[in-house]
Amino acid sequence: MTPLENVAGALVASVVVACAALVSRLVVWMRAACLRQWLPWMQATAAGLLLGDALLHMMPEAMGRGVSATWMSECLALGMLSLLGIECFLRAMNRPAATATFAKMTVVGDFVHHLVDGIVIGASFEIGPALGVMVTLAILLHELPREAGNAGVLVAGGYSPKRAFILSVATTLAIPLGTVGMTAIGHSPVFIGSSLALAAGTTIYQAIGDVIPGLWQNLGARDRFAPVLGVSAGLVFMWATALLDRVLR
Numbered sequence: 001m002t003p004l005e006n007v008a009g010a011l012v013a014s015v016v017v018a019c020a021a022l023v024s025r026l027v028v029w030m031r032a033a034c035l036r037q038w039l040p041w042m043q044a045t046a047a048g049l050l051l052g053d054a055l056l057h058m059m060p061e062a063m064g065r066g067v068s069a070t071w072m073s074e075c076l077a078l079g080m081l082s083l084l085g086i087e088c089f090l091r092a093m094n095r096p097a098a099t100a101t102f103a104k105m106t107v108v109g110d111f112v113h114h115l116v117d118g119i120v121i122g123a124s125f126e127i128g129p130a131l132g133v134m135v136t137l138a139i140l141l142h143e144l145p146r147e148a149g150n151a152g153v154l155v156a157g158g159y160s161p162k163r164a165f166i167l168s169v170a171t172t173l174a175i176p177l178g179t180v181g182m183t184a185i186g187h188s189p190v191f192i193g194s195s196l197a198l199a200a201g202t203t204i205y206q207a208i209g210d211v212i213p214g215l216w217q218n219l220g221a222r223d224r225f226a227p228v229l230g231v232s233a234g235l236v237f238m239w240a241t242a243l244l245d246r247v248l249r
Helices: 003-029 033-066 069-093 100-126 130-154 161-170 174-185 189-218 226-248
Strands: none
Touching: 003 100, 003 130, 003 174, 003 189, 033 069, 033 100, 033 130, 033 189, 033 226, 069 100, 069 189, 100 161, 100 174, 100 189, 100 226, 130 161, 130 189, 130 226, 161 174, 189 226
């Protein structure tokens, strides 16, 4: 295929992933009573999926692209510090609002994660269309449940279903944006690896610093074991998809 056809394929793939992510966010339109019942489990599972994505997908992929352990640790620290700085800024504004800070931070984390997804898709199609399709399928496999879980996090944090979906549209636009940026910059394994490590740091912070602390506020008597069970389920799912990804490659 010509370079132009590879770029077109990457853009189509990024739009497909963005649309699939939006479809999984439709979970916010569940009946209110049913949604309230499942929110703690959705939050806990989202935290597990986020941690699994960072630890079992993004970090190994970063090292596979030539990033050293030292540089990856520095990128992880920078990612965590960046999100901490953003959260400090949001809390310093100190404006009374019905929306919890952890929900706002989830929006920020989603944007960063989607941007990196787009970068990875763009880079994979530059190598070849076959690899691009495989990478796109791998991203779809772990993106759908993660997006559904994060949708529950937004609602639990005080966003209305309509507002949560509108924000989802905004964050998923980062996927084709990342793809366009990658095709403009060109294929650079170190840049992609560093981006993955940076995103892993923001994802770990999002899970441990925002989603899990926000989970405790919504726990009822029937949900007391939701944190450990939900996080475990998310981690196991990401571990299984990581194994499948290695088999397919």
